[in-house]
Amino acid sequence: MAAVRLPDGRELLVEPGEKARDVAEKIGQRLARDAVVAKLNGKLVDLDAPLDGGGEFEVVTKGSAEGLEVLRHSTAHAMAQAILEMYPGSKLTIGPPIENGFYYDMEVAGRITDEDLPRIEEKMREVVERDLPIERQQVTKAEVESLYEGNQYKQEIICDLEEGDITVYRQGEFFDLCRGPHVPSTGRLGAFKLQNIAGAYWRGDERNQMLTRIYGTAWPTEKELKAYLRRLEEAKARDHRKIGRDLKLFTFSPDVGAGIPLFLPRGEALRHLMEGYVREVQERHGYQHVWTGNLANEALYAKSGHLEHYLDDMFPPMVDGETRYRLKPMNCPSHMTLYNTEAHSYRDLPLRYAEFATLYRYEKSGVLTGLTRVRALTQDDAHVFCTEDQVQEEFGRALEIIREVLDTYGFEDYKVRLSLRDPDSGKFVADDEKWARAERALRDALDAAGIAYEPVAGEAAFYGPKADFMARDVLGREWQLSTIQVDFIQPGRLGCEYIGEDGNSHTPVLLHRAVTGTTERFMAVLIEQYGGAFPLWLSPVQAVVIPVADRHLEYAYKVREALSAEGFRVEVDDALSSMQKKIRENARQKIPYLLIVGDAEAEEGTVNVRQRGKKVQEAVEIEEFAGRMREEIASCDSYRRR
RNA sequence: GCCUGAGUAGCUCAGUGGUAGAGCAGCCGCCUUGUAAGCGGCAGGUCGGGGGUUCGAAUCCCUUCUCAGGCUCCA
Numbered sequence: 001m002a003a004v005r006l007p008d009g010r011e012l013l014v015e016p017g018e019k020a021r022d023v024a025e026k027i028g029q030r031l032a033r034d035a036v037v038a039k040l041n042g043k044l045v046d047l048d049a050p051l052d053g054g055g056e057f058e059v060v061t062k063g064s065a066e067g068l069e070v071l072r073h074s075t076a077h078a079m080a081q082a083i084l085e086m087y088p089g090s091k092l093t094i095g096p097p098i099e100n101g102f103y104y105d106m107e108v109a110g111r112i113t114d115e116d117l118p119r120i121e122e123k124m125r126e127v128v129e130r131d132l133p134i135e136r137q138q139v140t141k142a143e144v145e146s147l148y149e150g151n152q153y154k155q156e157i158i159c160d161l162e163e164g165d166i167t168v169y170r171q172g173e174f175f176d177l178c179r180g181p182h183v184p185s186t187g188r189l190g191a192f193k194l195q196n197i198a199g200a201y202w203r204g205d206e207r208n209q210m211l212t213r214i215y216g217t218a219w220p221t222e223k224e225l226k227a228y229l230r231r232l233e234e235a236k237a238r239d240h241r242k243i244g245r246d247l248k249l250f251t252f253s254p255d256v257g258a259g260i261p262l263f264l265p266r267g268e269a270l271r272h273l274m275e276g277y278v279r280e281v282q283e284r285h286g287y288q289h290v291w292t293g294n295l296a297n298e299a300l301y302a303k304s305g306h307l308e309h310y311l312d313d314m315f316p317p318m319v320d321g322e323t324r325y326r327l328k329p330m331n332c333p334s335h336m337t338l339y340n341t342e343a344h345s346y347r348d349l350p351l352r353y354a355e356f357a358t359l360y361r362y363e364k365s366g367v368l369t370g371l372t373r374v375r376a377l378t379q380d381d382a383h384v385f386c387t388e389d390q391v392q393e394e395f396g397r398a399l400e401i402i403r404e405v406l407d408t409y410g411f412e413d414y415k416v417r418l419s420l421r422d423p424d425s426g427k428f429v430a431d432d433e434k435w436a437r438a439e440r441a442l443r444d445a446l447d448a449a450g451i452a453y454e455p456v457a458g459e460a461a462f463y464g465p466k467a468d469f470m471a472r473d474v475l476g477r478e479w480q481l482s483t484i485q486v487d488f489i490q491p492g493r494l495g496c497e498y499i500g501e502d503g504n505s506h507t508p509v510l511l512h513r514a515v516t517g518t519t520e521r522f523m524a525v526l527i528e529q530y531g532g533a534f535p536l537w538l539s540p541v542q543a544v545v546i547p548v549a550d551r552h553l554e555y556a557y558k559v560r561e562a563l564s565a566e567g568f569r570v571e572v573d574d575a576l577s578s579m580q581k582k583i584r585e586n587a588r589q590k591i592p593y594l595l596i597v598g599d600a601e602a603e604e605g606t607v608n609v610r611q612r613g614k615k616v617q618e619a620v621e622i623e624e625f626a627g628r629m630r631e632e633i634a635s636c637d638s639y640r641r642r
Numbered sequence: 643g644c645c646u647g648a649g650u651a652g653c654u655c656a657g658u659g660g661u662a663g664a665g666c667a668g669c670c671g672c673c674u675u676g677u678a679a680g681c682g683g684c685a686g687g688u689c690g691g692g693g694g695u696u697c698g699a700a701u702c703c704c705u706u707c708u709c710a711g712g713c714u715c716c717a
Contacts, residue, residue: 615677
């Protein structure tokens with residue numbers, strides 16, 4: 001007789017024909033009730049699965065990560081069943097669990113709009129009430145092909161499957177080609193809510209048929225569902241588009257153009273502070289700043305390869321007689337042109353050119369979002385010309401800069417993606433040997449720095465692989481911020497050379513890197529991270545002086561002058577409203593310090609300090625307050641800490 | 643670009659074929675205030691733009707612009 005070993009080391013004998021469910025019941029009634037699936041020898045199986053072979057056994061409940069995934073997957077099936085019943089003739093494609101929920105892509109017979117979602121949910125609840133047993137069935141390729149006659153999507157999936165390993169899950173009339181596992185019956189689903197409808201191309205390829213995708217979320221209990229929905233609501237309050245408007249940082253206007261952010265004074269101040277900080281760090285690390293304008297001759301991009309590989313992302317040309325100009329989509333060709341204005345010796349290398357340049361990229365209209373995806377973007381870009389031997393050191397230097405800056409901003413939640421080429425795509429310059437060298441250089445440098453990364457094919461730049469630092473926005477979307485790229489291709493194309501120790505001419509390797517990525521996107525992520533409450537050194541307005549009554553205005557201006565003279569950004573709220581209202585308004589603007597001044601303060605030469613988020617009042621002499629601010633700034637700016 | 647929605651005053655939003663509304667912001671007065679909205683008045687709109695249906699359109703239809711969410715987390 002076989003035996004299973006439980007996580008606590010206990011062993012249980014398994015009678016022939018006994019199922020996972022039976023063992024769960026032997027372990028405990030309550031566990032059996034909470035079980036959704038089981039794990040046998042590390043593999044998830046249905047509760048109906050026989051345990052004849054025995055092995056490592058574990059019961060998986062809804063509460064666990066794996067159990068939740070199963071729950072969500074099964075909820076997707078219930079939704080598919082509901083939709084098939086309501087829209088007969090619809091064709092199923094795929095419906096996986098995802099973070100926090102699930103989706104299902106299908107070709108719907110008819111049209112589903114947002115208003116239909118509650119009705120579909122209703123039907124799903126019906127499916128749950130029927131408590132249909134969910135059964136796994138092993139089928140042959142021929143059988144499943146005939147089940148899906150007329151469904152070209154499933155046929156395509158079936159094509160790639162191995163005979164002998166094909167299963168179909170059934171619940172009542174409904175069936176779906178599926179690897180499983182699933183909860184034992186539709187009555188075992190938890191709380192769910194359908195969220196939104198979206199179009200999705202079959203297999204994500206825009207040349208394919210557009211399918212209807214419905215997103216939903218699912219949780220073990222109603223309480224957890226509610227909590228999740230509340231978290232979503234709270235995230236919306238931190239959305240940089242909302243805060244950007246409320247704090248008067250930036251705006252957009254169709255009169256100017258989609259994807260072109262317009263910065264108001266406070267937003268510009270923020271940009272300036274962000275860029276100034278990176279500039280300081282870069283200069284300390286031996287980078288030199290250059291400026292190469294906004295337009296360039298198209299011929300330059302023909303040489304660099306952009307015209308061939310990056311055309312779709314460039315704005316159409318401006319034609320001036322024989323010359324065609326392009327808005328600059330990248331700085332590299334311009335920086336290489338700068339490099340070429342002089343002859344270089346190996347002694348000059350590495351040469352590091354940095355530029356805060358606004359670039360223009362023709363993003364497809366549908367992908368523009370707030371400041372995270374724009375058409376006018378300011379990169380904190382730099383290009384390091386070096387010898388192949390210097391790549392690792394320069395990579396390490398770039399990494400150090402990036403880590404220092406992310407650390408200053410208190411960023412911890414990011415991951416590193418190694419963006420590689422997809423050899424089957426025509427997007428990338430073809431030169432296997434150079435790609436291999438570039439990739440090796442990147443991997444070596446990442447390993448040397450002890451950085452964990454995840455390789456992703458197809459995300460590279462057309463001229464080389466990249467290490468990208470990815471962060472998430474409040475809605476959970478991932479965005480690329482910092483990047484370091486190794487380029488063995490462009491310098492040769494643009495004729496960059498240096499004379500080596502051997503007296504011969506060589507082609508330098510080009511390192512492309514950006515610290516915050518783009519000012520716009522990084523600002524978006526910063527706004528969301530801080531919820532608009534920027535640290536003092538980064539606040540566009542650091543303090544607002546609020547007079548108790550009009551007769552204190554004169555003193556309020558004196559306070560401002562005194563603090564401005566010390567380099568602080570201070571304003572006086574001299575509107576015609578009450579002091580209470582000014583406190584409210586400026587608190588909503590997330591101003592770090594409100595300085596209330598009335599008779600007592602004017603007499604004693606003090607300010608009454610109200611710190612953001614706190615209600616304590618404290619009279620402090622102006623000079624002492626300035627000193628406190630200086631101290632606070634020094635403590636939250638890692639650069640000054642050094 | 644494509645799918646599904648949305649677009650009404652500076653902002654947040656009501657208004658489902660019959661005289662365009664509210665709150666906040668703005669402007670003008672009054673109040674001169676001690677830690678998150680003082681009081682009163684006034685003004686503000688080509689209902690995103692264009693076209694159509696209708697006696698009559700913010701409302702229905704077409705078109706266009708902009709915005710939001712999504713477009714392999716793979717049975």
